[in-house]
Amino acid sequence: MLQSQPRLLTIEGGEGAGKSTVLSALRDALLADGFEVVSTREPGGTPLAERIRGLLLAAGDEPVHPTTELLLMFAARAQHVQQVVLPALARGAWVISDRFTDSSYAYQGAARGMDVGFIAELERRAVGIEPGLTLLLDLGVAHARERTRGRDLLDGAAPDRIERERDDFFERVRAGFLARAAQQPGRIRVIDASPDAATVAAAALAALATYREGLA
Template identity: 45%
Template sequence: MSINSSAPARGLFIVFEGGDGAGKSTQVQRTSQWLQSAGATVLTTREPGGTQISEELRSLVLDHGHGEIDARTEALMYAAARAAHVQQVIIPALDAGTHVICDRFVDSSLAYQGVGRGLGVDAVAAINSFATGGLHPDATILLDISAQDGRSRRIANTGGIEESDRLESEPDDFHERIRMAFKELAAENPQRYLVLDATEDIEQLQSQIVTHLTGLL
């Protein structure tokens, strides 16, 4: 006797990218709420992070006070945190039919370490391909913002006091290189990327995101 059963449809892997202060966290939350209101099961997560070891690595690589971290070590720490995140959290959730919304993924490493730190996009892509097993987002939302606007937003969100991690405290020219790197990645992958002006109204941004994702669902 056979039992009719079907595996759940694979979940959608949605990633939000952009410079610091672009408003990714806000749109991650709103997008999750929209999907849940439509009856979907949703997991929101972030990088580096998402697992105990990944959160420990996040602290080591982003918090001040852990000594000097050279560019190669930084890139490998991000990749290690990502490997645990993908294997332990993201892939199991997607396979179970859960939509996964992630604040940053591989493209952040390509931008920050590949371009910002000068390691080269190809080199950083190679270690992250190994770390992720070749996993790619189904959709990447890029919230584009200038370094100056991003810094102003971060300061405003902390009551006028600039509280920056190791990467946020880099000078504006570093963050402008990151911005250009993201734009180039988006131009090379137009089928995957939705590029939005992060200075637009929050509701306008969410409306454009919903329209884009509805087409994928």
């Protein structure tokens, strides 16, 4: 049984959906209300987990087997949860994470074809918690490609190993996220990420406000 953490917020979605912008908006809103806020990301969030992130995203010569990818994701996540997430929650802070376990169900489960039961067992044993609220920024693959292409041109960054996947891979990722949202509508709120950044951020803030009212 996973323990729900009301002050753990996660932001999910495919590449180019605007997760960083939404995270900043949520963080600023909670800070303005006087809360301590820890903003973090997956894979990563600790020095060790960031090194694992480098292994996962580097485009090397050796193919990464889906099982290897999944286990590395959960190794980074276990470190992240134990070193960052749980200590912050224990002292009363809000934690906002750019990606969490739902990404493994979408990327390694729906897109890579890994067994969902295996993912759930890893989640139970290595993570043990789930967010109180997850915002799923939903964006069509073609639109996402346009955004990431423009972003890469601006900062000169080459696509990482996962960003180099074909469109059919990201269609499966998107379908996986939407399936998770349909299964857990109480926790996962779907936000249309196709409008401009300000509109998407406003929708995310409204979802957070509604969620916080429910906690009162």
